[in-house]
Every structure is written in structure tokens, then in C-alpha cells.
Amino acid sequence: MSQEKPSVSGRQDEGVATGRRLRLLGLICMVLFLADFFVDKHGHHAWENLPGAYGFFGLLACGVLALVASLLRKFVERDEDYYD
Amino acid sequence: MIEAIPPGMILILGALILPFLGGALQRIWLVLLPVLGFVQLTLLPEGLSQSFEFFGYALNPVRVDSLSLVFAYVFYLAAFLSVVYALHLRDTVQWVSGLVYAGSAIGALFAGDLISLFVYWEITALASLFQIWARRTESAYRAGLRYLVIQVSSGVLLLAGTILHFSDTGSLEFGALGLVSMGTTLIFLAFGIKAAFPLLHGWLEDAYPEATVTGAVFLSAFTTKLAIYALARGFAGTEILVPIGALMAAFATFYALIENDLRRVLAYSLISQLGFMVVGIGVGSEMALNGTAAHAFASVLYKGLLFMAMGAVLYRTGTTRSSELGGLYASMPWTALLCLVGSASIAGLPLFSGFISKSMILAAAAENHYSLAYLVLLAASAGVVLHSGIRISYDTFFGPDQGIRCDEAPRNMRVAMGGAALLCFGLGVAPDLLYGLLPYPVDYQPYTFSHVVDQLQLIAFSVGAAVLLVRLGLYPKARSVRNLDIDWLYRSLLPGLVQFAGRQLARLKSAIEARALLGLQSAVRYVQSHHAPTGVLGDPWSIGATALWAALLLVAYLLMAYL
Amino acid sequence: MIEHLPALQTVLPLLAAPVCVLLRRAALVRVFAALVTWSCLAIAFSLLQEVLRNGAVSYELGGWAPPLGIEYRIDVLNAYVLVLVATMASVVIAFPLAGRELRIPKERFFLFYALFLLCLAGLLGITITGDLFNIFVFLEISSLSAYALIGLGRDRRALTAAFSYLAMGxxxxxxxxxxxxxxYQMTGTLNIVDLGQRLPPVLGTRTxxxxxxxxxxxxxxxxxxxxxxxxxxNAYTYAPSVVSAFLSATATKVAYYVLVRLLFTVxxxxxxxxxxxxxALLLPLSLIAMVVGSLAAIYQTDIKRLLAYSSIAQIGYMTLGLSLANLDGLTGGLVHLFNHGLIKGGLFLVVACALSRVESPRIESLRGMGKRMPWTMAAFVVGGLGLIGIPGTVGFVSKWYLVLGALDKGLYFVAFMILASSLLAVIYVWRVVEVMYFSDEEQAVERHDAPLSMLLPTWVLIGATxxxxxxxxxxxxxxxxxxxYLLGGAS
Known part of the structure; x- marks a missing residue:
């Protein structure tokens, strides 16, 4: 069964996530986002009180992290037996 | 009576008996020791203090208070789980060194003075070395040497700082120190090396992935958390720690995202988790220090669990390269499931241990207006989902099948992982168990609706981000490469420089010799005939040279009359 | 009897030496020499007890009152050195002589014991006497017998080494x-205490x-x-290992004592x-000795020569303590006198143990010996830790005082150098340990350790460290x- 598993980290680009799995993830995100409207928030920063603030922050942060990490590769990547 | 033995000593002394036992008895003794130690710990009265005189200086090797106790409890748990995990070995060296290592780390937690701390500090360095060398490969041997040099340097700095501090204040007590003098700064650096401060962290990502399967589990628990304890004791509220910790959390995340060796991913992820604790110490409020202790407690368990899972993968498949692994769920379902628990804990999923500890540090940082640090830590929390959740658990066990078929992890490994997972889950469900042990009274409720929703959002959207990034082709894929880090300085640059300098010196020497020897050749030949191995002496300096030196010194002493 | 202990301290071994030549039988001589040496130890201890209890002891040799007559004067400093010398001699004498290390046949071993007792008498005499010229006489007695002891080495180069030692000595x-x-010309006296009083008026003169x-x-x-x-x-390398052990632990230490006595009392x-x-002169030279000696030790291929160069570095520590000239520094120098005696004596005995099973003292030939001679090699490791100065060993105690002394003077650089040269010691000790324990040869070796009669004295010293x-x-x-006492009496 594991053969059909999608690769989220994309080691194989053709193995993109299947629809059902993705839809489930989308649903969860949507529910959580909507739930935020019913929460009584009192964060320390004003932006924390916006609905979905943490979700979108996570999305943004992951994007930035991945981009910077890819950039970092340009500087530090060497052959695996570099030290040998 | 049992309180009379210094904590940790049960493990150290018990370990030394180990080589003389055989068969089942040896294994029973091995598992019994951490249990005995734990029992002793529960009997220790808080406030107990033992001191004695050591050539004129009052030493205080045992001092029991709540900060020491909370770390000691989790160290014993970790020692027990690690020992169970290592039970399949037939290698007494690893058992003995592991127990001595754990015992000395526990001993260090109770050191009431800096000299005792230094002694335990160096024993942990030496004992832990064998967890790396026991791999018995050339690269492990070399990594072990580098590890040793840096760990011992940390001890030397600690000793130097202690001496300076003592000559400043006349006190050897290990209490709050603060960055107030040269002495305490050296001590701070000594702690910083073991806590893997940025630029001082090279040893960790260099050595841990080289350790044995079981060694990495031992290593992940003690050294760094001991340093966190020491920082919390000596430097709570030192503001510089906030940017240092934030930097640790951030840069280690980048490296964790691009690293291929899964145990090295975990090493970087460990540094990033340490960053949270260092920020907590820097904030220094009661809640922050509670959070630091709680997070150290939780992270020993879930980090150990993740290292155990990756160790099991290495043990069964012979590799931890992410680029070669995938679909292992079919072969190792138990390991996969337990690893997921570890990932859920580190990511801070509600009902798991990371959720109830990490958030205390974050809340304390926000409360004390360290907004930038708060944002960095939050971003690092999102990054954890990518590297310690998806790369470690998902890709390895559920990713595209790479055709590897192997056995499930040995039973003792599964038991150890199961125990760790149970604790991770237990603490997440009943946080008051942990909160009761913390050094200050806890006024914090992790399970509020808004906190649960916020955290779930962060995790779910991070997973979503991963999917999006893959779709867009922006995700840093696992490749079999080597990523340079600070250890490049002493693994590549320094040897290169030395070689370069050596070559230049040799050139200089031959140039000088070519000129100087031309005139002196006949004289040199004459001297050589007397000094060659077959000659009078194989030694460069003769009686005449000594007489000459004696005359020169004599003149020097006489000349001093005129100064 | 009791009041004549100071005289017995030197007279006993001095007279026993010719008796050895008369007795001749190796076994007999050995027992006799051991008994004499142990009596010396007992005397040294009772003198130390006496001095600690009642203060300095003065003994007029032949009943002639000082400053005309020769005075034996024992204060806490030389009582301490006497104990060291007698202790080391007592351990070394218990160590069985190995024929393969000596150039003389077994039936002439009595010569070794005679020379040994002479040398001991000389060293004890230098330490105990309160007369400057007497010091010179005993110095020559001990030196001459030391040259001969070194010359007993099996290697032919022992003779050259003894000769160059003789020339330089x-x-x-x-x-x-x-x-x-x-x-003498300036004061008309040779008594040390007397000199201390008569010199000050003429201190400014060129003479x-x-x-x-x-x-x-x-x-x-x-x-x-x-x-x-x-x-x-060369002397320590080519001398028989027991001789190296004895001389390294006593001869240079006694010379250090003489230097301290001259500087502070005279x-x-x-x-x-x-x-x-x-x-200004001694401190830099000491630092250079610490570094150069350790560096040279790193490059040696012969384990005895390695230990010898390490001695030069350790002597640097002792003179460093002296040149700091404060309480902690001088304590460090004096305590290192004792501690280094124990360590280096112990390590040379380890070499003697090893040479009972191994052909040559080259480090290479110790390959894999960690398994073959576990007790001997473990002794080396413990002694090596002492050389490095790991806490819990005597080396740490010495360095602790030296560092305190340096910091007391505000000499941070010196404190740093003490720690840095300890790192050099790590390297040269490690080189040997690596060969002993971490060589790759996987062949099954059977245990064949040195005999207990050798291990026991060795471990006495190593255990003492x-x-x-x-x-x-x-x-x-x-x-x-x-x-x-020295600083108080001087300033």
C-alpha cells in the first residue's frame, strides 16, 4: 500500500499527493480557520487576534524557511565525501 | 542511608561492576541501576547539602533543590530508556561508558560548587566519547577526537573561569553568576560550547551522527541538557541569551531542512530546540524558567524517541540517508508509529508533550515583550513540522518505496521506544504531572481553546505549505551531499592553512639552507661525522654547547648588576 | 641514639656501601641494602615528625659548635626533601634488578647496590647539612656515583651519556x-645560617x-x-630504568632544594x-622549558627519552614556582618537587616493568601491550594523567598552586601557559597510550604481565600519585x- 503514498517532500515529483488526502488536509485547514472566528482571543500582539493569524504565519514561515534554506545550499553544498 | 551516596554515583560505581558480571545477571544489573538511582532520587530530601574540605577549599558536591531535581528525574528516565534500548548489544564498553556518562551528568546537576561541577563536566566528556568510538570506524574515530578536543576545551574554559572567579570573589559556590567579570564570561563560554551556541555548535552536528546506534540516544539526552541546566542556574535573565537562542532556533532550522543524513537532521533539530530553552533562560522570568525546565524534560524524551527510531532504521537498513529511504512502514510498522508520536511531540501537537512545554517559553517571551524572538521561535516551530515531522517520519516510513525490506526493530528497542512514546503522550494529556516538578509554582493552562486552535492551525498550514512548495518545485529535496558548517573551519580550513604554512616554511628553510650551507658544507660534514647515529652522540648539543650556555647565563646574571 | 638521628641519616648508607662490596652475594646484598635504605626512610620520617612538632633541629657533628664545626640543620624544608629522597630510594631498592638492562653480570650486582647507597648518602647529605662546603662534598659523592650508575646501562651509549653528564656535572x-x-672570602664562614646573617652588609659588592x-x-x-x-x-635514556627512576625522582629535586636554600636562606x-x-630571567626560561621540553617529548620515538624531555618541562614548572616568589607559587614549586618525583619515578619503573617483557624501549615496540601487560600499561596511563594534571592526581595539585601563584601576581599569560603546556602533555602521553591500546593488530595476545615483584613497587608509586x-x-x-617559613624568614 505504501507504493501509492505521495511524497510530500517531493523526492519524486511525479508522486504528487492524491486528491482525497489533499482534500482532507484542505478541509482541516478550513475548519481551523473558521474556528478562529469563534475564539475569544487576547494575544500580546495585535496581529495575533486576526482570524487565522497563526495558520497564515505558519504558511508564510515555511515558505520563507524553504526559500532561505535553498539559498543556503548554494553556499554550503559539497560532495558527500568532501572531507575524506 | 541511601541519601549518603551522591546522586549519580550509583550509576558510576554500578557501571564499574558491570564488566565482572556475566550473562543474564549483567543485563539485569544494567536495567536495575537506573531504577535504583531513580528510587534514591525520590528519597532525597530537598535542601540536603553535603560538603567537605579539599585542601583548604570548601566543596559542596551534593546540593539538592527543585531545579536540580527536575533535570535529574528526566536524566534517570533517559538513562533507563537508553539502557533498555541498548540491551541487545554485546558490548560492555558501551554499557559502562553510557552509565558512567549518565551518572556523571546526574552528579553534575547536584554539584553545589564549581570545582565539583568541573570534575563531573570532564567525566561526561570522556565517558561520552566511547559512545562515538564504539562505532569502530575510521570516521567515527576522527569525529570522536574532534569531539573530545572541543569537550575538553569546554572543561578547561570552565576551570580557568572558576579560578578567575575564585580570585575575584573568594567563592566557589555555583549559584547565579551573571556576566559580570572575565571569570564568569569564561564559564559562560564553557557552558555555551556544550549548549551548542551558534559558532560553538560544530561538535554536535559533527559527532552525533557518527555515534553508534545506541550511542546517539545516550548523547542526545545528557550533554546539552546539562549545559541548559547550568545556564539556567548561573545565567538566568542574562539578556544576551535571547538573541543567541533565537539565532540557534533559526539557523539550525535551515540546516535541518537541507540535510540528508536523518540523524544529522535530528542533531540540527536538537540545536533548534535548545534555542527555545536558551531564549527561556535569557527571558529569566519564573514562567520562562519553568518553561525551560519543562521543555528540557519533554525534549529529552521526544528527542530520545526520534533518535531511537532513526537508530532502529540504521540498525535494520544500514543507512540513515533520506535519499535512500522510503516506505519503511511496511517493514517496520511499530517503529513508524512510535516515530510519529515523537514527531507529534516535537511539533507541539496538542495531547503531546511538546505542546505543554514549548508554549510556556513562547508565552513568557511574548509577555516580556521580546517580540522578535517570539516571531523567530514561532517560525522555527513551523519549520519543525517540515524537518522533524515530514522528513523524519513521513518520508522515511510513508514516502515512495525505495524497495528496502527489513525486519522490525528488535524487541528491546520497541519496548524503549514504546516507553518514551507513552511518556510523551502521558505528559501531553496530564501536564500537571510535569508542572508539579518545576522549580516555581505554575500558573499556566496550556489547554485553552484559542491556544489549541492556534497551534493546530500552525501545524496544519505548515503541512499545507509543504504540499504547496512541492507542487511549486521550491521544496529543498533530500540529496546525498555534504553541507558545510562551522566544523569546516577546523576540518578543512585549519589543516589547509597548516599545510600551507608548512610548505612555505619548508621552502624558506630550504632557501636558507641552500645559501647558508654552501659556505658551511665542509664544516657541517665534519660535525656530522661526529654526531651521526654511529658517531659520538645522536644528540645535537654537546658538552661544549652546555658550557657555552653556562657562560652566557653567567654573563647574563652578572649584567643584571648594572640594570 | 635518638639525638644522633641526623648523623645516622647520612653515615648509615655511607658506611653500608663498602659493606656491600664485602658481602658480595647478590641476594644477601640486596636484602642488606634494602634494610639500610628503609632505616633511612624511618629516620627521615622521624626527623620530619620532630621538626613539625618542635621546630628546627640542629646537630653538631663531632661536637664542634657552629660556625666553626659542621652543623646538620633540619628545618621543615629539608625534612620534607629527606622524606622524598628516602621514600623514592626505598621503593626503587625493592624493585628487582633486571640482568638484561645492566652491563654487569649477576655475580657483580653488589656493585650496583654499593653505588646506589653511596648516591643515596650523597643526596641525603646535601639535603641535611647546614654547611655550604659540605654540600659541595656530598654533591660530588652523589654525582660521581650517579655517573657510574648511569654507565651501568646495557647500551654502549650509556658510557658516552655518563661521560657527557660527568663533564657537564x-x-x-x-x-x-x-x-x-x-x-667564604667575603664572610669567613661556610655555615648557611651564619652566612644569612653575615652577607647582608656586603651584598652590594661585585664579589x-x-x-x-x-x-x-x-x-x-x-x-x-x-x-x-x-x-x-641521554643520561636518563641509556641508564638502567631503575636508575633513571631513582635519579629523576631525587637528583634534580635535591638540586632544586639547594637552589631554594641558596636563594632564600643564604x-x-x-x-x-x-x-x-x-x-626577569628565571620566569621566561621556565616558560620556555615548559614548552620546549613538552614539544621535544612529543617528537621522541624512545619512551625513556620522551619521559626525560617531559622531566625538563616539569623542572620548568618547579623553577616557575620559584620565580613567582610568592606563597602559592613557591608552594606549587615545592609540592611539584614531591609530586613529580612520585610520577616520574613511577613512570620509569613502568618502563622497567615493560622492558622485562619487551626488547627495546622504542614506543613502537609497545604496540598492543595494553592487552598483553594490562597492569603495567594501566600504571602508565595513571602516571600519564598525573603528568597532564587531571584533577584527582598529584599533578593537578601542583598546577593548581602554580596557577594561583601566577594569578596572585596578575600574570594571566603565565597561568595560560601552564594550562597550555598541559595540553602538550596530553599529546605526548596520548601518543604512547594510542600505541598501547589502539593499534589495529587483532591477533590474539595472551596476557604476560611483568612479575608481581616489579608491579608492586611500581603501583606503590603510581597509587601514591x-x-x-x-x-x-x-x-x-x-x-x-x-x-x-622561607618567605617569612627572608622578607
Whole structure:
């Protein structure tokens, strides 16, 4: 069964996530986002009180992290037996 | 009576008996020791203090208070789980060194003075070395040497700082120190090396992935958390720690995202988790220090669990390269499931241990207006989902099948992982168990609706981000490469420089010799005939040279009359 | 009887030496020599007890009152050195002689014991006497017998080593004699205490300057202080290992004692450290000795030569303590005198144990010996830890005081150098340990350790390096008293 598993980290680009799995993830995100409207928030920063603030922050942060990490590769990547 | 033995000593002394036992008895003794130690710990009265005189200086090797106790409890748990995990070995060296290592780390937690701390500090360095060398490969041997040099340097700095501090204040007590003098700064650096401060962290990502399967589990628990304890004791509220910790959390995340060796991913992820604790110490409020202790407690368990899972993968498949692994769920379902628990804990999923500890540090940082640090830590929390959740658990066990078929992890490994997972889950469900042990009274409720929703959002959207990034082709894929880090300085640059300098010196020497020897050749030949191995002496300096030196010194002493 | 103990201390071994030649039978001589040496140890201990209880002891040899007659004067400093010398001699004498290390056949072993007792008498005499010329006489007795002891080595180069030691030692002896002559000319006395009182009025004169320079340089040669150390490596390398053990633990230590005595009791603190500024010359030389000696040790291929160069570095520590000239520094120097004696004596005995099973003292030939001779090699590791100065060993105690002494003077650089040269010691000890334990040869080796009669004395010394790392009452306690006495009496 594991053969059909999608690769989220994309080691194989053709193995993109299947629809059902993705839809489930989308649903969860949507529910959580909507739930935020019913929460009584009192964060320390004003932006924390916006609905979905943490979700979108996570999305943004992951994007930035991945981009910077890819950039970092340009500087530090060497052959695996570099030290040998 | 049992309180009379210094904590940790049960493990150290018990370990030394180990080589003389055989068969089942040896294994029973091995598992019994951490249990005995734990029992002793529960009997220790808080406030107990033992001191004695050591050539004129009052030493205080045992001092029991709540900060020491909370770390000691989790160290014993970790020692027990690690020992169970290592039970399949037939290698007494690893058992003995592991127990001595754990015992000395526990001993260090109770050191009431800096000299005792230094002694335990160096024993942990030496004992832990064998967890790396026991791999018995050339690269492990070399990594072990580098590890040793840096760990011992940390001890030397600690000793130097202690001496300076003592000559400043006349006190050897290990209490709050603060960055107030040269002495305490050296001590701070000594702690910083073991806590893997940025630029001082090279040893960790260099050595841990080289350790044995079981060694990495031992290593992940003690050294760094001991340093966190020491920082919390000596430097709570030192503001510089906030940017240092934030930097640790951030840069280690980048490296964790691009690293291929899964145990090295975990090493970087460990540094990033340490960053949270260092920020907590820097904030220094009661809640922050509670959070630091709680997070150290939780992270020993879930980090150990993740290292155990990756160790099991290495043990069964012979590799931890992410680029070669995938679909292992079919072969190792138990390991996969337990690893997921570890990932859920580190990511801070509600009902798991990371959720109830990490958030205390974050809340304390926000409360004390360290907004930038708060944002960095939050971003690092999102990054954890990518590297310690998806790369470690998902890709390895559920990713595209790479055709590897192997056995499930040995039973003792599964038991150890199961125990760790149970604790991770237990603490997440009943946080008051942990909160009761913390050094200050806890006024914090992790399970509020808004906190649960916020955290779930962060995790779910991070997973979503991963999917999006893959779709867009922006995700840093696992490749079999080597990523340079600070250890490049002493693994590549320094040897290169030395070689370069050596070559230049040799050139200089031959140039000088070519000129100087031309005139002196006949004289040199004459001297050589007397000094060659077959000659009078194989030694460069003769009686005449000594007489000459004696005359020169004599003149020097006489000349001093005129100064 | 009791009141004559000071005289017995030297007369006993001195008279016993010719008796050895008369007895001749190796086994008999060995027992006799051991009994004599152990009696010396008992005497030394009872003298130390007496001094600690009642203060300095003065003994008039032949009933002639000082300053005309020769006085034996024992205070806490030389009682302490007497104990060290007698202890080391007692352990070494118990160590069985190995025929393969000596050039003389078994039936002439009595010569070794005679020379050994002579040398012991000389060393004890230097330490105990309160008369400057007497010091010179005993110095020559001990040196001459030491040359002969070194010459007993099996290797032919032992003779050359003994010869060059003889030549350099004679230069040193001559310097000391010239110095004594000049001092006598200025004061008309040879008694050390008397000199301390009669010298101050004439301290400014050129003659006393000359005397000072000759005496310090002369003793520096005997002490093997850098750069006058070059007799030492060959002598220790080619001498029989037991001789190296005995001499390394006693001969240079006694020379150090003489230097301390000259500087503090004869010339006085004010002259030496305020007028002459000895520190300015001795401190840099000590630091260089620490570094150069350790560096040279790293590159040696012969384990005895490695230990010899390490001795030069360790002597650097001792002179460093002296040049700091404060309580902690001087305590460090004096305590290292004792501690290094234990360590180096123990390590040379380890080599003697090893040489009972291994052909050559080359480090290479110890390959894999960690498994074959576990007890011997473990002793080396423990001794090596002492050389490095790991806490819990005597080496740490010495370095602790030295670092405190340096910090007390605000010399951070010196404190740093002490720690840095410990790292060098890590390297040269490690080189040997690596060969012993971490060589790749996987062949099954059977255990074949040195005989118990050798291991026992070795472990007595090695065990003492650990014991005195914790119980510092006898070593640091007494050394501190001696240092306080010297500084108090001088300033």
C-alpha cells in the first residue's frame, strides 16, 4: 500500500499527493480557520487576534524557511565525501 | 542511608561492576541501576547539602533543590530508556561508558560548587566519547577526537573561569553568576560550547551522527541538557541569551531542512530546540524558567524517541540517508508509529508533550515583550513540522518505496521506544504531572481553546505549505551531499592553512639552507661525522654547547648588576 | 641514639656501601641494602615528625659548635626533601634488578647496590647539612656515583651519556665551588645560617654578585634547568630504568632544594628578587622549558627519552614556582618537587616493568601491550594523567598552586601557559597510550604481565600519585609550611 503514498517532500515529483488526502488536509485547514472566528482571543500582539493569524504565519514561515534554506545550499553544498 | 551516596554515583560505581558480571545477571544489573538511582532520587530530601574540605577549599558536591531535581528525574528516565534500548548489544564498553556518562551528568546537576561541577563536566566528556568510538570506524574515530578536543576545551574554559572567579570573589559556590567579570564570561563560554551556541555548535552536528546506534540516544539526552541546566542556574535573565537562542532556533532550522543524513537532521533539530530553552533562560522570568525546565524534560524524551527510531532504521537498513529511504512502514510498522508520536511531540501537537512545554517559553517571551524572538521561535516551530515531522517520519516510513525490506526493530528497542512514546503522550494529556516538578509554582493552562486552535492551525498550514512548495518545485529535496558548517573551519580550513604554512616554511628553510650551507658544507660534514647515529652522540648539543650556555647565563646574571 | 638521628641519616648508607662490596652475594646484598635504605626512610620520617612538632633541629657533628664545626640543620624544608629522597630510594631498592638492562653480570650486582647507597648518602647529605662546603662534598659523592650508575646501562651509549653528564656535572660542580670560595672570602664562614646573617652588609659588592651568579648557574646545571639541561635526556635514556627512576625522582629535586636554600636562606629574598630581579630571567626560561621540553617529548620515538624531555618541562614548572616568589607559587614549586618525583619515578619503573617483557624501549615496540601487560600499561596511563594534571592526581595539585601563584601576581599569560603546556602533555602521553591500546593488530595476545615483584613497587608509586591527589596534608600542607617559613624568614 505504501507504493501509492505521495511524497510530500517531493523526492519524486511525479508522486504528487492524491486528491482525497489533499482534500482532507484542505478541509482541516478550513475548519481551523473558521474556528478562529469563534475564539475569544487576547494575544500580546495585535496581529495575533486576526482570524487565522497563526495558520497564515505558519504558511508564510515555511515558505520563507524553504526559500532561505535553498539559498543556503548554494553556499554550503559539497560532495558527500568532501572531507575524506 | 541511601541519601549518603551522591546522586549519580550509583550509576558510576554500578557501571564499574558491570564488566565482572556475566550473562543474564549483567543485563539485569544494567536495567536495575537506573531504577535504583531513580528510587534514591525520590528519597532525597530537598535542601540536603553535603560538603567537605579539599585542601583548604570548601566543596559542596551534593546540593539538592527543585531545579536540580527536575533535570535529574528526566536524566534517570533517559538513562533507563537508553539502557533498555541498548540491551541487545554485546558490548560492555558501551554499557559502562553510557552509565558512567549518565551518572556523571546526574552528579553534575547536584554539584553545589564549581570545582565539583568541573570534575563531573570532564567525566561526561570522556565517558561520552566511547559512545562515538564504539562505532569502530575510521570516521567515527576522527569525529570522536574532534569531539573530545572541543569537550575538553569546554572543561578547561570552565576551570580557568572558576579560578578567575575564585580570585575575584573568594567563592566557589555555583549559584547565579551573571556576566559580570572575565571569570564568569569564561564559564559562560564553557557552558555555551556544550549548549551548542551558534559558532560553538560544530561538535554536535559533527559527532552525533557518527555515534553508534545506541550511542546517539545516550548523547542526545545528557550533554546539552546539562549545559541548559547550568545556564539556567548561573545565567538566568542574562539578556544576551535571547538573541543567541533565537539565532540557534533559526539557523539550525535551515540546516535541518537541507540535510540528508536523518540523524544529522535530528542533531540540527536538537540545536533548534535548545534555542527555545536558551531564549527561556535569557527571558529569566519564573514562567520562562519553568518553561525551560519543562521543555528540557519533554525534549529529552521526544528527542530520545526520534533518535531511537532513526537508530532502529540504521540498525535494520544500514543507512540513515533520506535519499535512500522510503516506505519503511511496511517493514517496520511499530517503529513508524512510535516515530510519529515523537514527531507529534516535537511539533507541539496538542495531547503531546511538546505542546505543554514549548508554549510556556513562547508565552513568557511574548509577555516580556521580546517580540522578535517570539516571531523567530514561532517560525522555527513551523519549520519543525517540515524537518522533524515530514522528513523524519513521513518520508522515511510513508514516502515512495525505495524497495528496502527489513525486519522490525528488535524487541528491546520497541519496548524503549514504546516507553518514551507513552511518556510523551502521558505528559501531553496530564501536564500537571510535569508542572508539579518545576522549580516555581505554575500558573499556566496550556489547554485553552484559542491556544489549541492556534497551534493546530500552525501545524496544519505548515503541512499545507509543504504540499504547496512541492507542487511549486521550491521544496529543498533530500540529496546525498555534504553541507558545510562551522566544523569546516577546523576540518578543512585549519589543516589547509597548516599545510600551507608548512610548505612555505619548508621552502624558506630550504632557501636558507641552500645559501647558508654552501659556505658551511665542509664544516657541517665534519660535525656530522661526529654526531651521526654511529658517531659520538645522536644528540645535537654537546658538552661544549652546555658550557657555552653556562657562560652566557653567567654573563647574563652578572649584567643584571648594572640594570 | 635518638639525638644522633641526623648523623645516622647520612653515615648509615655511607658506611653500608663498602659493606656491600664485602658481602658480595647478590641476594644477601640486596636484602642488606634494602634494610639500610628503609632505616633511612624511618629516620627521615622521624626527623620530619620532630621538626613539625618542635621546630628546627640542629646537630653538631663531632661536637664542634657552629660556625666553626659542621652543623646538620633540619628545618621543615629539608625534612620534607629527606622524606622524598628516602621514600623514592626505598621503593626503587625493592624493585628487582633486571640482568638484561645492566652491563654487569649477576655475580657483580653488589656493585650496583654499593653505588646506589653511596648516591643515596650523597643526596641525603646535601639535603641535611647546614654547611655550604659540605654540600659541595656530598654533591660530588652523589654525582660521581650517579655517573657510574648511569654507565651501568646495557647500551654502549650509556658510557658516552655518563661521560657527557660527568663533564657537564663537573662544570656545574666547579662553578659551585668557585661561588662557595667567593662567599667564604667575603664572610669567613661556610655555615648557611651564619652566612644569612653575615652577607647582608656586603651584598652590594661585585664579589658577592659573582658568587651569586656562579652558584645559581652551577646549581642550574645540576638541576637541568633550561638551557643547561642537555646532559639529562641521554643520561636518563641509556641508564638502567631503575636508575633513571631513582635519579629523576631525587637528583634534580635535591638540586632544586639547594637552589631554594641558596636563594632564600643564604642570599635572602630582598637581594634575590628586589635587587637582582631574578624573576626577569628565571620566569621566561621556565616558560620556555615548559614548552620546549613538552614539544621535544612529543617528537621522541624512545619512551625513556620522551619521559626525560617531559622531566625538563616539569623542572620548568618547579623553577616557575620559584620565580613567582610568592606563597602559592613557591608552594606549587615545592609540592611539584614531591609530586613529580612520585610520577616520574613511577613512570620509569613502568618502563622497567615493560622492558622485562619487551626488547627495546622504542614506543613502537609497545604496540598492543595494553592487552598483553594490562597492569603495567594501566600504571602508565595513571602516571600519564598525573603528568597532564587531571584533577584527582598529584599533578593537578601542583598546577593548581602554580596557577594561583601566577594569578596572585596578575600574570594571566603565565597561568595560560601552564594550562597550555598541559595540553602538550596530553599529546605526548596520548601518543604512547594510542600505541598501547589502539593499534589495529587483532591477533590474539595472551596476557604476560611483568612479575608481581616489579608491579608492586611500581603501583606503590603510581597509587601514591592518586592518593596524594586527594590527601594533600603531607605534600601541600608541609610544602606550604616550608614556603611560608622561607618567605617569612627572608622578607
Amino acid at each position: 663537573t662544570v656545574g660542580g666547579a662553578f659551585i665551588l668557585i661561588g662557595i670560595g667567593l662567599v 658577592v654578585w659573582m658568587a651569586f651568579a656562579f652558584l645559581v648557574v652551577g646549581t642550574s646545571i645540576k638541576l637541568a634547568a633550561f638551557p643547561l639541561h642537555q646532559w639529562l635526556p 642570599f635572602g629574598f630582598a637581594f634575590v628578587f628586589e635587587r637582582v630581579q631574578l624573576t 592518586i592518593y596524594f591527589g586527594f590527601d594533600t596534608e603531607l605534600t601541600a600542607g608541609v610544602a606550604e609550611k616550608a614556603a611560608a
